[in-house]
Amino acid sequence: MFFVATAGILVSMTLALVRALLGPTVYDRVMAVNIFGTKTVLLIAVLGFLTGRPEFLDLALVYALINFIGTIAVLKFFEFGDLGLTRRIHREAE
Amino acid sequence: MDIVLDVLSWVAIAGGLFFMLVGTYGILRMPDVYTRLHAAGMTDTMGAGFLLLGMALQTVSGIMHGESSYWFVLIRIVFIYAFLLFTSPIACHALARAGLAGGVEPWSNERRDES
Numbered sequence: 003m004f005f006v007a008t009a010g011i012l013v014s015m016t017l018a019l020v021r022a023l024l025g026p027t028v029y030d031r032v033m034a035v036n037i038f039g040t041k042t043v044l045l046i047a048v049l050g051f052l053t054g055r056p057e058f059l060d061l062a063l064v065y066a067l068i069n070f071i072g073t074i075a076v077l078k079f080f081e082f083g084d085l086g087l088t089r090r091i092h093r094e095a096e
Numbered sequence: 097m098d099i100v101l102d103v104l105s106w107v108a109i110a111g112g113l114f115f116m117l118v119g120t121y122g123i124l125r126m127p128d129v130y131t132r133l134h135a136a137g138m139t140d141t142m143g144a145g146f147l148l149l150g151m152a153l154q155t156v157s158g159i160m161h162g163e164s165s166y167w168f169v170l171i172r173i174v175f176i177y178a179f180l181l182f183t184s185p186i187a188c189h190a191l192a193r194a195g196l197a198g199g200v201e202p203w204s205n206e207r208r209d210e211s
Contacts (some may be wrong), residue, residue: 003106007147010113014120014139021123021132029129029195036187037123037136041116043176044147051151059172066176070183074190081194 004052011045032076039069098157105153112146119143129195133188148177163205180204 007048043062053066056081115138122135152173158166
């Protein structure tokens, strides 16, 4: 059954990649990559159960953290053109 | 008791896969970023939630067989779900905000021809 879960997650990861390649705007691509990362977390967790080594959940936890930070950083970069440094400089100058 | 836990866990995993595949189909099918975010959010909460619930039920059956190391696995699963529960809406909100700031017009019936 975990094998079926792995196959299903892989299929939906492929579909998310299709959206990342098609996506007309950059936000579509970022969203697809974010979804892809969430699915990777689940894939790592399921793979741990499939191979009888649930210690893989540690890797899933770390990947969830990296995925979230990466998405927020990329979005901040696209929204403001930087990661917040110039605005901090402006604030300090005022 | 074992068979009950097993059946519940398989049902939860099948439900999670269903929500995940439907959400991903929605990402492909919906017309613009904001509507796609709706489908994407469902993948995160329902799909991941049910899949992790199924895995948690598997560890519960391991705990009932006397393997105390499965407690830590259960705690990790709870941590992953709690983390997804916090980060997924934040990422969705940031995406919608960045899309609006970047000048992506929300899809409507009048603009159907362009997309």
